[in-house]
Amino acid sequence: MKLVTHNMLTSKCLKGVNTGYPLKLVVKEIRVQSSDFNKEFISKMIPRLDWAVFVVAAKQIGHAGNLPDQLLPDYENNEELLKDVHHALFEVDIYEGELICPETNRKFQISEGIPNMLVKENEL
Amino acid sequence: MKDKVNNFKTYLFWFANDHVDFRLSEIESIIDILKTCIKWVEKPSKKPYSIVDLPSDTIAREIAHRSVTLKHISELWVSSAEKEDLHSKLKEYSDKVLKNLINLRKASFKFNIEVFCNTQNYSEKIKKIESFNYLPFEGPVKLDNPDITLQYFEYYGVDPNNIPKKPYYLFFGKLIANSQRKIIHNLSLKKRTFIGNTSMDAELSLVMANHAKVCKGDVIYDPFVGSGSLLIAAAYFGGYVFGIDIDYQMIHGKTKPTRKQNRHIARKDENVLANMKQYGLEDQYIDILVGDSSLPLWRSDFKLDAIITDPPYGIREATERIGSNHIHKNNSQNENKETKFPSKVIYTFHQILYDLLYFSALHLKLGGRLVTWIPIYIHYNEHNYLPEHACFSLISNCEQILSRVVSRRLLTFEKIKEPSNEELKLCKIYNNNFREKYFNYKYNANISSSGEYQNSDSFPIEKNNL
Numbered sequence: 001m002k003l004v005t006h007n008m009l010t011s012k013c014l015k016g017v018n019t020g021y022p023l024k025l026v027v028k029e030i031r032v033q034s035s036d037f038n039k040e041f042i043s044k045m046i047p048r049l050d051w052a053v054f055v056v057a058a059k060q061i062g063h064a065g066n067l068p069d070q071l072l073p074d075y076e077n078n079e080e081l082l083k084d085v086h087h088a089l090f091e092v093d094i095y096e097g098e099l100i101c102p103e104t105n106r107k108f109q110i111s112e113g114i115p116n117m118l119v120k121e122n123e124l
Numbered sequence: 125m126k127d128k129v130n131n132f133k134t135y136l137f138w139f140a141n142d143h144v145d146f147r148l149s150e151i152e153s154i155i156d157i158l159k160t161c162i163k164w165v166e167k168p169s170k171k172p173y174s175i176v177d178l179p180s181d182t183i184a185r186e187i188a189h190r191s192v193t194l195k196h197i198s199e200l201w202v203s204s205a206e207k208e209d210l211h212s213k214l215k216e217y218s219d220k221v222l223k224n225l226i227n228l229r230k231a232s233f234k235f236n237i238e239v240f241c242n243t244q245n246y247s248e249k250i251k252k253i254e255s256f257n258y259l260p261f262e263g264p265v266k267l268d269n270p271d272i273t274l275q276y277f278e279y280y281g282v283d284p285n286n287i288p289k290k291p292y293y294l295f296f297g298k299l300i301a302n303s304q305r306k307i308i309h310n311l312s313l314k315k316r317t318f319i320g321n322t323s324m325d326a327e328l329s330l331v332m333a334n335h336a337k338v339c340k341g342d343v344i345y346d347p348f349v350g351s352g353s354l355l356i357a358a359a360y361f362g363g364y365v366f367g368i369d370i371d372y373q374m375i376h377g378k379t380k381p382t383r384k385q386n387r388h389i390a391r392k393d394e395n396v397l398a399n400m401k402q403y404g405l406e407d408q409y410i411d412i413l414v415g416d417s418s419l420p421l422w423r424s425d426f427k428l429d430a431i432i433t434d435p436p437y438g439i440r441e442a443t444e445r446i447g448s449n450h451i452h453k454n455n456s457q458n459e460n461k462e463t464k465f466p467s468k469v470i471y472t473f474h475q476i477l478y479d480l481l482y483f484s485a486l487h488l489k490l491g492g493r494l495v496t497w498i499p500i501y502i503h504y505n506e507h508n509y510l511p512e513h514a515c516f517s518l519i520s521n522c523e524q525i526l527s528r529v530v531s532r533r534l535l536t537f538e539k540i541k542e543p544s545n546e547e548l549k550l551c552k553i554y555n556n557n558f559r560e561k562y563f564n565y566k567y568n569a570n571i572s573s574s575g576e577y578q579n580s581d582s583f584p585i586e587k588n589n590l
Contacts (some may be wrong), residue, residue: 005411005413010420010422035407036342117414117416118446
């Protein structure tokens with residue numbers, strides 16, 4: 001699971017959970033795989049991110065590079081920053097770990113890089 | 125003023141004889157992607173060709189570069205219903221235009237003849253080529269990669285049981301570009317690492333990606349991802365893809381192995397990512413999740429560029445979502461175990477469509493497209509029974525016949541407004557009870573042969589609380 005997915009996922013499907021965001025991360029194994037940097041794509045993705053959540057998660061998994069806590073206004077032209085974002089968002093794969101609901105502490109396993117968001121019928 | 129229009133040249137689009145109903149909407153979607161304008165002289169129909177005015181050769185090449193229903197695009201020089209007339213027109217064209225194009229005349233060339241709905245043997249072919257010997261081409265003949273390819277087309281109608289003596293229409297022109305049909309071969313399911321029993325074939329997946337207007341850098345989502353066939357086509361056109369599926373075994377590649385001869389060996393490295401790697405598209409793979417797409421899993425302000433999906437119809441793939449018909453006691457023993465197989469209930473097709481439109485209204489960007497299939501029982505006049513949503517306009521509706529009794533339709537919706545809370549649920553889905561009809565074919569065949577079909581069978585369902 002990549003951080004871009006973590007940035008979008010919630011646990012609000014659980015009974016009694018309102019926002020369920022951001023999910024807490026437990027990392028057991030990380031795999032890093034370099035991929036093609038596409039400047040336009042990253043610039044397009046940044047406004048869709050919850051920046052603060054992204055930076056906290058990137059720092060937690062130790063791949064934050066020089067990401068600033070607050071997003072700079074002219075990020076489209078800052079290639080260094082875009083490359084750091086690309087690396088943290090798309091090149092780092094959480095291969096084994098857990099996602100934890102911030103409200104109920106319900107755990108969702110990540111195995112072989114695939115998060116399992118299935119819940120039991122009585123949790124809905 | 126008129127000059128602008130006169131800059132347009134006339135081109136002949138020659139289509140592959142496959143998926144006839146998808147041609148027009150595919151080309152129109154590509155025109156949208158290229159942000160250009162064209163003028164149809166003759167729109168795509170059952171005929172293998174259509175005639176179009178385009179602003180430039182470059183546009184023609186770009187259209188051919190995206191299309192998979194096309195075979196090739198040619199610059200149309202002359203056309204006629206009579207052979208003699210075609211030759212006299214071509215002679216005139218040759219004297220007026222070709223004689224002055226020195227470079228063209230010196231270039232290496234070859235002849236290509238397309239005959240639709242008839243056959244030709246070798247000597248007939250040679251005879252046809254010789255009949256054009258008045259053309260002023262002096263360059264060498266080169267069959268492999270020539271500078272220009274001259275195209276001669278004979279159209280004998282579309283009824284193979286009733287082939288006329290003379291062709292209905294003849295065309296002559298110069299090849300501009302071949303289409304991308306070779307990628308159908310490259311992405312063929314036959315050689316793919318991992319497929320499931322309802323994997324979409326490469327051609328239709330590519331057609332769907334074109335309908336969805338997938339562009340480089342778009343984020344594409346499939347809520348019923350399965351073996352990821354639709355995402356492969358979307359990634360091929362530059363989309364960044366992710367998807368979700370309720371089937372844990374499928375996503376983790378633990379169901380029966382893809383290849384029959386290997387059925388006795390457990391699956392290894394068979395998953396969507398392995399497929400993406402096979403085609404060198406792994407950089408565009410975001411993630412695949414296991415989960416129930418009928419549940420709200422995403423941040424509500426998360427926006428997608430397109431949603432491409434083939435939901436289960438309940439025939440070869442089960443239609444399921446998490447739920448239970450029984451009231452459960454909380455059993456605390458299982459709490460630490462990972463949920464892999466929650467109990468599931470039937471998720472009827474019209475509920476799937478409702479949820480899909482609701483999800484798309486919420487998560488698609490404005491102008492983004494939802495491309496999905498619905499199964500149809502052919503005996504019923506289904507035009508009135510397509511889903512409607514306040515935030516979507518139906519762009520196209522193309523039919524693929526599957527058998528004598530069933531077909532499926534590819535629906536392309538475009539989001540035309542951001543929904544208010546009420547509008548989100550303003551959705552009309554007609555329950556066509558496809559699954560029931562399919563499994564009760566005999567009963568239905570009786571109804572249709574007696575000519576009585578009752579509309580009340582397809583009552584509109586509006587769900588107001590989700």
